Amino acid sequence: MAGRRSGRRPGPTETRDAILVAARELFAAKGYDGASVRGIARAAEVDPALVHHFFKGKEGLFVAAMEFPVDPAEIVPLIFMGPPGEIGERMVRTFLRVWGAPEFRDQMMALLRSAMTNDQATVVFREFVSSALVSRAAATLDIPRVRIEAAVAQMVGIVMLRYVLRIEPLASTPEEELVELIAPTIQRYLAP
Amino acid sequence: MAGRRSGRRPGPTETRDAILVAARELFAAKGYDGASVRGIARAAEVDPALVHHFFKGKEGLFVAAMEFPVDPAEIVPLIFMGPPGEIGERMVRTFLRVWGAPEFRDQMMALLRSAMTNDQATVVFREFVSSALVSRAAATLDIPRVRIEAAVAQMVGIVMLRYVLRIEPLASTPEEELVELIAPTIQRYLAP
């Protein structure tokens, strides 16, 4: 920080990734508008100007940080494989698993939080839910989209109360118990 | 704005309320951190310093703007009056009605959006859901709190997809159709 020599460092460059990691963390915690380039740089122990050098500004950083490590094309089909009588169960499990894994959660959290206050992020998130989730499910299930969206709404709501607002006892209820409680709801929406 | 004379205006003071109205609007649209005192003052066509004069800073403004016109103590009991077989229906209807009315929605929206990125607002919102909604319901219903929270989660999720993210077709689905779709879910949670 303080007495750091100018110019390129010896050895291979790890800085870019350090920035990305810090960015995911801060975007997840404060959303797009709330997180600052300088704050991210500080967290990555890096000069703020490097962020621009690598990502050409805050927006570029966000886009780069959001490049999915959680690919819906891989995850969603898992929900539809297996006995149709257990779709609800599988969907709840999948959702909770994704939101339980720190890396995935950070990215989803960043998207969610950002979508609440930033218009562009709203569009991104809407598109994500619409094409990546709803359309994919609609193609397989042959039921009205509202039903799928009702199911998504239930899961988004759970995520909100559990991970964002951390309302007890929901926040500490074990996964299995939640599956038991919520699965029938999803089942009813998706397999009427 | 420009050539406005200094000093107090003739006639009764309407400025304070103008600020409150603008504040509710902007807090609802951008959340606590996103909305700025200056922006609010601009919207109210008022000098920013007046905000401090009246409310002693941004935080005071927010608190004043959030003073409930929607009193849960009045609304929540409505859900429990009437045939227990229709609790689900009444809850969905009440929720949608509150979020449909522009004044109420602004305040709820402000709370929701703020809670996503501001820690203090998170606490306020959590307390609101916990005491104003869940505890009140738990006192009447004699079922585990998780069940009530699952119901709240379902409604919060709907609100998110419908009013915040505006995902179609959910965003344009008529109230009655939604009631039909969602009510059975709530019913199952609240009357097991």
Place this chain on the structure above:
DNA sequence: CGCTGAACTCATCATGTGGTGAATTTATCT
């Protein structure tokens, strides 16, 4: 009338924001 306090404007501060351009040092390719 005259006084006090409230309503109102203006100039100003310290801080934080995203962003730019030049200078320096190293890696990498020929």
Place this chain on the structure above:
DNA sequence: AGATAAATTCACCACATGATGAGTTCAGCG
């Protein structure tokens, strides 16, 4: 070895933010 490109730091810019204090004008009360 030499040249080019990339990584890094530093010194800035223009602007927005929340906040404060002083000064002006009016309402309301005696």
